[in-house]
Amino acid sequence: xxxxxxxxxxxxxxxxxxxxxxxxxxxxxxxxxxxxxxxxxxxxxxxxxxxxxxxxxxxxxxxxxxxxxxxxxxxxxxxxxxxxxxxxxxxxxxxxxxxxxxxxxxxxxxxxxxxxxxxxxxxxxxxxxxxxxxxxxxxxxxxxxxxxxxxxxxxxxxxxxxxxxxxxxxxxxxxxxxxxxxxxxxxxxxxxxxxxxxxxxxxxxxxxxxxxxxxx
Numbered sequence: 269x270x271x272x273x274x275x276x277x278x279x280x281x282x283x284x285x286x287x288x289x290x291x292x293x294x295x296x297x298x299x300x301x302x303x304x305x306x307x308x309x310x311x312x313x314x315x316x317x318x319x320x321x322x323x324x325x326x327x328x329x330x331x332x333x334x335x336x337x338x339x340x341x342x343x344x345x346x347x348x349x350x351x352x353x354x355x356x357x358x359x360x361x362x363x364x365x366x367x368x369x370x371x372x373x374x375x376x377x378x379x380x381x382x383x384x385x386x387x388x389x390x391x392x393x394x395x396x397x398x399x400x401x402x403x404x405x406x407x408x409x410x411x412x413x414x415x416x417x418x419x420x421x422x423x424x425x426x427x428x429x430x431x432x433x434x435x436x437x438x439x440x441x442x443x444x445x446x447x448x449x450x451x452x453x454x455x456x457x458x459x460x461x462x463x464x465x466x467x468x469x470x471x472x473x474x475x476x477x478x479x480x481x482x483x484x
Contacts, residue, residue: 280460280479312336325352332359347371376400388415403428443467448477456483 274297281290291308300320307313313334320327325346333339340359346352352371370381376397383390395407404427411420424438437447448462458481466473 274483276456276481276483278479278481280477329356347373389413403434457481 274295276295278293278295279290280293289309291306293304293306295305296303300322302318302320304316304318305313306315314331315334316329316331318327318329322328325348327345327347329343329345331339331341331343338358341356342359343354343356345354352373354371370379372379378395379393381390381392390412391409392411393407393409396405398404398406404425406425407423409422411422412418420440420442422438422440424436426434426436428434432452433449435447435449437445439445444464444466446462446464448460450458450460452458458479460477460479460481462477462479464473464475464477
């Protein structure tokens with residue numbers, strides 16, 4: 269096997285009421301090109317091709333879904349040492365253009381301001397590492413829709429229980445909460461249990477998911 273080629277397989281399932289949804293994903297890395305393919309229970313095929321640094325600091329991402337012929341999208345990202353910009357365009361007759369205007373990064377903080385949906389949605393996010401030793405971090409995301417004049421605020425946190433086990437949780441201002449626990453049972457292979465609930469309608473909205481990621 270070529271040492272420059274890496275492969276990984278991931279499967280996941282979610283139970284919502286009487287329905288069970290599952291998908292299988294595979295990833296292939298060859299030098300600076302990464303190809304991700306996912307198939308779900310509805311026979312949808314999702315493909316993402318990422319090219320790292322075709323030019324210094326640049327990343328190109330091409331994604332599409334079969335059979336949806338309107339789902340194709342190209343994204344370009346440029347990352348400097350402390351800041352970066354990105355833009356994406358849909359491959360349709362009337363493409364939707366997204367543009368990330370500001371992205372700031374240092375050793376323990378990531379902040380970004382993004383304008384999406386043809387300028388209708390403004391997204392601001394913040395991620396801060398509180399303790400590198402325990403991988404403890406907090407984050408927040410605020411999304412404003414100009415057309416509906418609605419705001420969505422999401423806050424979250426993560427913490428490592430031990431070097432191999434991490435818990436994460438988040439909640440938004442509409443009462444939707446989610447949490448997961450992830451365990452690395454062998455190098456680069458992860459087992460994840462997750463849950464999501466709408467606190468305003470717990471009986472109807474609870475979801476539980478399992479995911480297994482294997483990397484040889």
